Structures are given as C-alpha cells and as structure tokens.
Amino acid sequence: MTKDGAQALVGELSPTEAYELLGDNPEAVLVDVRTRAEWGFVGVPDLAELGRSTVFVEWARFPDMSINPRFVAEMEEKLGAAKPSHYLFICRSGARSMGAAMAVADHLSRTGEPVPCINVAEGFEGDLDAAGHRGGLNGWKARGLAWRQS
Template identity: 40%
Template sequence: MTTPVDDVHGYAGDLTADQAWEVLEGDAEAVLVDVRTPQEWQHTGVPDLTSLNRDVVLDPLQGFLGPNPDFLTALTEAGLAPGDGRTVVFVCKSGGRSIAAAQLATSAGFGPAYNVLEGVEGHAGPGWAAQGLPVTAYEGER
C-alpha cells in the first residue's frame, strides 16, 4: 500500500486538533501517538480516547539525553507496522516534535502520518486541550 506523502514536508500533512479528533473518530484503526516527555504528560495530562474505545500511544520522541532510540520500535510494539496503511496522528506540546515524529515514521514506512498543529497546549493558536478535546491525568506507564 502506498502511503500519501506531502513532498514538501515529508509526511502526510497537518491537522488541527478538531480535524485530528474527526480522523480518530471516523477511523477505528487510526492511532494517536503523544511524543511528549513523561514530565509533560504528568504536568498537563494526556489526550483521552476512552470515548473511542482506545488508548493513546505514549512514545517520547526525545529522552533526557537526546533522541529516543526506541521510538520506532515502540510504534511496532503498539501494533503498527511499516506498510500497513494505518493512519498515525502525532501530537506534542505545540506541534514541533510531532512534525519530526511524522517525518521519521513516514521515512520508516508507517502511516499515513499526520502532525497535530498547535499540539496539546498550543503555541500560536489553541491546541488539543484549548479546543475542549478530552484530556486525562497521566498515571504512569501505559
């Protein structure tokens, strides 16, 4: 299966938080991956997909000392596979790291991979939480 790639960005494209919710709501196979750090999850909580009967994949793109060497492995452990055609939506604090995650996942054959503009907290505009989308407390490993 061919994964759509925006040649300018190196991933399928950007979605607002509301658009990301619509994708997740409309595609039971779509996956949301939060690439923030555990400290950020603890501070602001994580997107809550329980109303869609699924969990968010928590997979930090960066560790304390640099890139997470297990980032792509964690996607596979979450049930994704390169070339499977499942939609993957990446979110971070404000939309920067999730772009890098979408590019990395696309280059490894995952996706289509999308970035959530403005992330969970927002930067230049309202993010996931400010749009009123569900967030829940982070309670450790999931």
C-alpha cells in the same frame, strides 16, 4: 522526499480535525510523543469516548531532549500486530511531533508500507499566549477536546 526518493506521506491537521479522523476511522492511531514528565504533569489526550487509547512513546528524552534512537521500534512494539491506516502524532506545540511524523513516514516508505503520518498542529498545549502561558490560546486542551491527568 525520503532517502530512497519516495514521497513521504506527512500531513498536518488541527486538533479538532485529528479528533474527528480518530472518531471516523477506527484503524487510525494517536501517538503522544511528549516526555513522561509532560504526560504526568500536564495531562494526556483522552480517547475513551471513542473506545480507544493513545500510544505513548517519547520522541526526545528528558532532561537533555536527545532524540530517542529507538522511537520507531518502541512505537511498533507498542502497536504489536496492529497496522494503522493513519498515524497521528502530537506533542506540546506541534514541533517534536512533526519530527516524529517525518521519521515514521520515512521508515514506512523505506519498508514498502507507506501510511499517512499526520502532525497534530498546535499540539496538546498550543502556542504561548501574550502572558507566556500555554493551554489557553490553541491546542488540544484549548479546543475543548477530551483530556485527563494521567
């Protein structure tokens, strides 16, 4: 529940389901909430074949990983006049993006604009494998979805 008692619209989809939603719904938007360093060194989702681009806004700031107090405002600034039908949030493994999804759902509910906010489960790199590495077990990259180095 949000602070005003309204039900927050937060869901979760697999990376493949998220990509399908983005392909089927031109008003849906993908927000990558990782850090600038992650975008630069690990890569980013590539929505070019859908004729779209990802919105990049840091949820937490490197190096102390403090929550960005202007996250919602920065996201809205980058979207401009666009009114997405769905917000999809992605991070490294799905934890930070859930926090971002909840914050945006709460904000939208309080402003009278409840829009589904969806966490991309597994994130961009996914969970650690037995060797302690990410990127091969699950996640956007391991599922074979389009990505590129930025």
